[in-house]
Amino acid sequence: xxxxxxxxxxxxxxxxxxxxxxxxxxxxxxxxxxxxxxxxxxxxxxxxxxxxxxxxxxxxxxxxxxxxxxxxxxxxxxxxxxxxxxxxxxxxxxxxxxxxxxxxxxxxxxxxxxxxxxxxxxxxxxxxxxxxxxxxxxxxxxxxxxxxxxxxxxxxxxxxxxxxxxxxxxxxxxxxxxxxxxxxxxxxxxxxxxxxxxxxxxxxxxxxxxxxxxxxxxxxxxxxxxxxxxxxxxxxxxxxxxxxxxxxxxxxxxxxxxxxxxxxxxxxx
Amino acid sequence: xxxxxxxxxxxxxxxxxxxxxxxxxxxxxxxxxxxxxxxxxxxxxxxxxxxxxxxxxxxxxxxxxxxxxxxxxxxxxxxxxxxxxxxxxxxxxxxxxxxxxxxxxxxxxxxxxxxxxxxxxxxxxxxxxxxxxxxxxxxxxxxxxxxxxxxxxxxxxxxxxxxxxxxxxxxxxxxxxxxxxxxxxxxxxxxxxxxxxxxxxxxxxxxxxxxxxxxxxxxxxxxxxxxxxxxxxxxxxxxxxxxxxxxxxxxxxxxxxxxxxxxxxxxx
Amino acid sequence: xxxxxxxxxxxxxxxxxxxxxxxxxxxxxxxxxxxxxxxxxxxxxxxxxxxxxxxxxxxxxxxxxxxxxxxxxxxxxxxxxxxxxxxxxxxxxxxxxxxxxxxxxxxxxxxxxxxxxxxxxxxxxxxxxxxxxxxxxxxxxxxxxxxxxxxxxxxxxxxxxxxxxxxxxxxxxxxxxxxxxxxxxxxxxxxxxxxxxxxxxxxxxxxxxxxxxxxxxxxxxxxxxxxxxxxxxxxxxxxxxxxxxxxxxxxxxxxxxxxxxxxxxxxxx
Numbered sequence: 063x064x065x066x067x068x069x070x071x072x073x074x075x076x077x078x079x080x081x082x083x084x085x086x087x088x089x090x091x092x093x094x095x096x097x098x099x100x101x102x103x104x105x106x107x108x109x110x111x112x113x114x115x116x117x118x119x120x121x122x123x124x125x126x127x128x129x130x131x132x133x134x135x136x137x138x139x140x141x142x143x144x145x146x147x148x149x150x151x152x153x154x155x156x157x158x159x160x161x162x163x164x165x166x167x168x169x170x171x172x173x174x175x176x177x178x179x180x181x182x183x184x185x186x187x188x189x190x191x192x193x194x195x196x197x198x199x200x201x202x203x204x205x206x207x208x209x210x211x212x213x214x215x216x217x218x219x220x221x222x223x224x225x226x227x228x229x230x231x232x233x234x235x236x237x238x239x240x241x242x243x244x245x246x247x248x249x250x251x252x253x254x255x256x257x258x259x260x261x262x263x264x265x266x267x268x269x270x271x272x273x274x275x276x277x278x279x280x281x282x283x284x285x286x287x288x289x290x291x292x293x294x295x296x297x298x299x300x301x302x303x304x305x306x307x308x309x310x311x312x313x314x315x316x317x318x319x320x321x322x323x324x325x326x327x328x329x330x331x
Numbered sequence: 332x333x334x335x336x337x338x339x340x341x342x343x344x345x346x347x348x349x350x351x352x353x354x355x356x357x358x359x360x361x362x363x364x365x366x367x368x369x370x371x372x373x374x375x376x377x378x379x380x381x382x383x384x385x386x387x388x389x390x391x392x393x394x395x396x397x398x399x400x401x402x403x404x405x406x407x408x409x410x411x412x413x414x415x416x417x418x419x420x421x422x423x424x425x426x427x428x429x430x431x432x433x434x435x436x437x438x439x440x441x442x443x444x445x446x447x448x449x450x451x452x453x454x455x456x457x458x459x460x461x462x463x464x465x466x467x468x469x470x471x472x473x474x475x476x477x478x479x480x481x482x483x484x485x486x487x488x489x490x491x492x493x494x495x496x497x498x499x500x501x502x503x504x505x506x507x508x509x510x511x512x513x514x515x516x517x518x519x520x521x522x523x524x525x526x527x528x529x530x531x532x533x534x535x536x537x538x539x540x541x542x543x544x545x546x547x548x549x550x551x552x553x554x555x556x557x558x559x560x561x562x563x564x565x566x567x568x569x570x571x572x573x574x575x576x577x578x579x580x581x582x583x584x585x586x587x588x589x590x591x592x593x594x595x596x597x598x599x
Numbered sequence: 600x601x602x603x604x605x606x607x608x609x610x611x612x613x614x615x616x617x618x619x620x621x622x623x624x625x626x627x628x629x630x631x632x633x634x635x636x637x638x639x640x641x642x643x644x645x646x647x648x649x650x651x652x653x654x655x656x657x658x659x660x661x662x663x664x665x666x667x668x669x670x671x672x673x674x675x676x677x678x679x680x681x682x683x684x685x686x687x688x689x690x691x692x693x694x695x696x697x698x699x700x701x702x703x704x705x706x707x708x709x710x711x712x713x714x715x716x717x718x719x720x721x722x723x724x725x726x727x728x729x730x731x732x733x734x735x736x737x738x739x740x741x742x743x744x745x746x747x748x749x750x751x752x753x754x755x756x757x758x759x760x761x762x763x764x765x766x767x768x769x770x771x772x773x774x775x776x777x778x779x780x781x782x783x784x785x786x787x788x789x790x791x792x793x794x795x796x797x798x799x800x801x802x803x804x805x806x807x808x809x810x811x812x813x814x815x816x817x818x819x820x821x822x823x824x825x826x827x828x829x830x831x832x833x834x835x836x837x838x839x840x841x842x843x844x845x846x847x848x849x850x851x852x853x854x855x856x857x858x859x860x861x862x863x864x865x866x867x868x
Contacts, residue, residue, distance in 0.1 A: 097690060100683040105824070106744050114739045114748070121738040145638040152635070188850040190817045192729060196834055201656045203648035239420035239486075242380050243493055244410030244437025246403075251445045253433050257424040280729040283821055287642075290730075297733060305734075309726070316725040426613055447614040458610045471615050 096236040121163035121200050121302070128310060129303030135292060143288035143315065146206055146281065150213035155267060158218045162225035168237075169255065170228055183226070186219030191277045204285035212286055213274050220270050228262035229255065264330045266322050275319040279312050289315075332358055333379070333497055333529060338388035340374050340553075347386070348374045350553040356497075359527035361520055363540035366550035367573055372533040375550070376499045379531075380412045381405060392497055410437030413490030415519075417502035419482045421489075423475040427466060430474050430485050431457045434492025453492070457572040460488045464518060480511035485520065491526070498523070504539065512536070516543040537569065602770050659839050666844035673829055674845060678852065681825035684746040684818075685811040691747070692754020692811075693804040699755055700762035707774075707792065720763065722857060723756030732818040735763045743824030750811045750818065757810070758803050762796060802864045809860035 164170050165179025195212035202208050236254040245253065282290020289312060296304040333356040348371045356362055362528040364372050377383035379390055381397060384513040390397040392411065400408050413434070421430050435453045436444055443449060461467040464484040469477060474485060474583060490498055500519060504512030516532075520543045523530045534540045540547055549557030549564075549572040557568045618624040668674065702716025723731075728749050733746035748866050773791040782790065819827020826849060833842035 093690075096686055098767065100686045103679070104683040104687070104743055105680065106742065110739055111744060114744065117738045118735075121734070135595055139768055142642060145642055149635070149642075185850065188853045189846065190813065192817050192820055193830070193846070193849075196820070196831070197659075200659055200834060203645060204650040205645050205648065206642045207644055207649055233423075235416065235418050235420040236422050238382060239414070239416060239489075240410060240422075240433060240436060242382060242412070242414040243434055243489070244406040244408070245433070245444075246406060246436075246441070248441055249436045252441075252445050253425070253429075253436065257422055260424070276725075276727050280727040283729055283733065293730070294733075297737060309730075312730070313722065315727045318723070426615065429614065449612075451611070454612045455610060457612070544606065 094305060106271070110229060123298035124302040125306035127303065129301075130307065131294075132304055133307065136289070136308055139282075139289040139292050140311055142206065142316055143278045143290075146209045146213065146288050147271060147278040150278070151217060151267060151271045151274050153210070154214050154217040154221055154270070158221035161222040162229060165222060166226040166229035168232075168234075169251070179222075179226070181221045183222045186215055186217075187223065188219075189216070191216040191279055192284060195281050195284045196208065199285045202292065204287075206287035206289060209281040209286035209288055212281060213278060216277070217270050217274060221266055224266045225259065225263060228259045228266070232258040236280045261330070265327065268326050268330070272319050272323040276316055279315070332356065332391075332393060334391040334533075335375075335379070335433045335570045336391075338375065338378060338390065339386045340371070340378055340383065341386045348553050349378070349385075350491060351388070352550075352553075352555055354405045354427075354548065354555065354558075356529050356531065358529055359523060360546060361523045361532065361544045362548060363532045363534045363544040364548045365534060365537055365540050365572060370550040371553040371570075372550055373501055376501050376531060376533055379497070379499060380409050380414060384416075406437055410493050413495035413498045415483070415486050415490050415492045415498070415500040415503045417505045418505070419479075419486045421474040421482055421485055421509075423473070425474060426471050427461075427477070427485055428457065428470040431461060431488050431492055434489040437493065457488070457492060460491055463522075464488055467468045478511075479507050480514060483507060483511075483515050484518070487515070487522070491522065495528065498528055498530045500530065502533050502535060505535055512539070519543070537564070540564075551553055609707045621811050642823065662791070662837070662839035663843035665840065666847055667840035668844050669839055673841075674826070674848060677819070677826035677845075678827035678848070679829045680743050680746075681812065681815040681819070681827075684743050684750060684815045684823075684825050685808060688747045688750030688815075689754060689804060689808045691751040691802065693758055693807060695751065696758035696762055697800075699759040700766060701792075703759060703763040703764035706769075707788070708753075716759075716763070720756055720759045724760060728753045728818055729821055732823040733821045736822045740858055741822040746815060746818050746823035746825055749823055750814055753814060754807050754811060758800075761803060762800065765796045765799055766792060805860045805863045809856050812856050813853055816853075843844045 093228060094176040129149045143211040161179050161182050163179075164175040165183055167176070170179065180251070191212050194215045195208055198208035198211045198215075202211070236258070237250055240254045278288050280290050282288045282292070283294050289308060293305065293312075296302075296308060333354070335352055335354040336350050338352040338354075339347055341347040352375060354369075364375070366372050374383055378385040379392075379397065381400075385398055388398065392408070395408070397408055422433060427435075429447065431447050432447070432453060435449060439449060439453070458467055458470075463471065464487060466477075466481055466484050466488070469481065474482065477485065479580075483506075486503075503519065504515050507515060516539050519532065521528055522528065532540075532544060534544075541564055544561065547557065547559060547561055547564050548555060549568060551572050556571050557564065559568075608640060616624055618627070699716050699719055702712050703720050704716075705713060710717060731752055732745060732749040735748045739745055739748065769792060772797065774787055777787045777791040815825045816827050816830075819825040819829070820831045822828060826845065830845045830849070833839075833845060
């Protein structure tokens, strides 16, 4: 009988071997402890949590039906939002390309430039648009300039990083061929590098424009222009039906932006 | 005339790739350089136009020293040396004409280069050369739409646009099918005599080297171990160059003469 | 050889234009130029206020240097809360994204369910988390609860979309095999669908944890808890040396978290 039991035991099937299982349990245990700590320690008044669905449906009810009053205001603000995103994306191109050039291993003039370029990209990317906006509102006062600058400063990191990677991934061979003809550095760049990164450039700029449309909808919450300004105003005055209209307008704007983006992408690429 | 004296190239502290090469090439002769992969053929060619920086030695083209020139002077030296590459190295997304005119980049100014406003003489020369090799009707096609043989012709014309005093060809036929590679070799051979241009060809295919060139230089481990007429390049020379490294089967089994018979017509 | 190449007449060559049709080519240039002028002209720049910008910038930066960590307890409390928000929101978001992704996958959801699933994902992706955050703050009050709800929705949108696409691309043969074996809908999901998407899900949750941590730094700006609130307060009180200290720590934490998340994803994938 013992023999038979042994045989059975041998035939027990496990999905994972012992070490894998240990790691899995350790990770699971660690995660659980982390969650337990987070739930216990977080500064939440729990009765509010249970009341939250109630509160949200309440807010939803107050928003319904959306009010069409002030629609022309909203449309103007939407247009301003689009302007901010577009102008900022346009300006970014001129700033991001030189940074990408010095931050790419194969085109950077020297190591100091390489690290300067990388430093610019990292600092631009690690500060969120709305924090940039906070800073520029403090400097230039509330208004669209702060918004445009905030978007520009955040987009430099995005476009610069992706363009830098595109430059690093080019085919080296045409570069070699151009150098062999006796072309200067600028001509090598114009003939062997620019044509190769053109498709990536269009794709990246279009992608960032789409993201910038979304980002510029919130700039107004810190006073940096766009639709966010009137959204904040409507919330502050408890004009919930207007808030609902603004939200719908934002969704439509974002969806239109996405449609334009995919249209452009299919045209260009 | 090209004169290489005691050329040494060493990467870092590794064993030297080129160990003191001496080579003299008279005007309008076609020289093939044979050797196994890693023998230093490619490095030698790239030392001449300084795509690779030689460690020591001297390279003189028509009396002018090429080692040690810098900046604008180096670029002026390079435009007198045309180069044809194994992978064609074309600007794939640009038109054939732009690729060909790129051979003039050492001569035109930056504005002309970027706006593609090349001098009329350059455009005339481009058309003449493209007609010579049979690709003129592709002028406005994108380079990546062409077949391998056509792409290499673009590469050859680009090199000739430089009005070179020396043409380097780095395995120009290695990416092509046998028939097309014969055509490219014939083209290089006839262009060399038409333009009385010295041509250095790195080549893997010993049979082609014997058929289409006037002189064969054999490299092994960065040293020159054969230098002579194709007729003198016998089994012993072949063994000395490739022995114990690899077997270039096309070189041993095929009779060079017989193979050359069939495609010997003007490819244009 | 075409007749135009005849060697007698002087031959000319011009680069074929990027856009063949001249009307469209110049039309695009004109439209772009007119747009830029119009957009710049229509945006309300407050030049008087902007011209004060440089002295203000000087004052802010001189006030901000050297950054001061004197009130580091506030900083630690803020970051702890941001971590807790990010962890809980990631967990909730990643779990909740599974049902929504199943609903939004065209190949396994019936049409009405599919429409609902897609709508939830589109809506939660259209709104910037900061906008969602002010709505939740309005509904459930200031504090981390609003932050958790915001980032949960944000995660559902992002993870749900990718997961739904993943489900739409699964190997259908496995599903057919399970159905042929007589498995029910849930069993089929469990055995034939989830195993195909789960490895991706683990990587995605690491990515989402990273991006939730970034986002939790900004939702605080509108009152949804975490370090963003601390930063906003410091800015509001012209406490620039502390604000810059917070900013630097945020950048450091984001870089660290990006590094860790990248490392973990590389290990898993």
